[in-house]
Amino acid sequence: TSTAASFDISAANCQVSGLVFVNGIDSQTAMVNVTAAGVTVKDCEFDVANASTQAVLGVLTNASASRFTLASCHIHGTTDAGTTTAVRIVGGSDIIVRDNRIYGAYTTSIGGIENVTTAVAGLTIEGNYVHNQTASSTKAIVVVSTTNAFIVNNRLGILSGTAPITAAAGWV
Numbered sequence: 001t002s003t004a005a006s007f008d009i010s011a012a013n014c015q016v017s018g019l020v021f022v023n024g025i026d027s028q029t030a031m032v033n034v035t036a037a038g039v040t041v042k043d044c045e046f047d048v049a050n051a052s053t054q055a056v057l058g059v060l061t062n063a064s065a066s067r068f069t070l071a072s073c074h075i076h077g078t079t080d081a082g083t084t085t086a087v088r089i090v091g092g093s094d095i096i097v098r099d100n101r102i103y104g105a106y107t108t109s110i111g112g113i114e115n116v117t118t119a120v121a122g123l124t125i126e127g128n129y130v131h132n133q134t135a136s137s138t139k140a141i142v143v144v145s146t147t148n149a150f151i152v153n154n155r156l157g158i159l160s161g162t163a164p165i166t167a168a169a170g171w172v
Helices: none
Strands: 007-009 016-019 020-022 030-032 040-042 044-047 057-061 069-071 073-075 085-089 093-098 101-104 113-115 122-128 128-132 148-152 155-157
Touching: 085 093, 085 101
Parallel strands: 007 030, 016 040, 020 044, 030 057, 040 069, 044 073, 057 085, 069 093, 073 101, 085 113, 093 122, 101 128, 122 148, 128 155
Antiparallel strands: none
């Protein structure tokens, strides 16, 4: 019942795959925390929100999570607001977010994938479907202005505006 409860990945060079994560705690800080290098989360499902409980974050990394890969996952919620973002990346290097399906109601100006606070030295966001279903949403992906990012071949949906990506130093 604690909002601080999470699935923590703190061992380096490991892979988590084939798991289903279901949020059952309203305002849960993060469903999965990644705090080690060389971690891969692949082929997992994240149910981040329903009508009565919304996690604040689906996946959260910190600066120790260099070489993190999130691949072929399905991250979804309802259109009920409450989830800030599906994937929050804080620092690190050589991070890949590839071939995921991310649908839900995320903060209007943040979207489903966010790099916040600390730049990433080498971020690839490729082949994802990201649909921010919050009314008046203007962003699907937001990246710190000093992050070196390749943001390519994604399909993005927002409900307002014409610039679904913020990435000043990125290549789109």
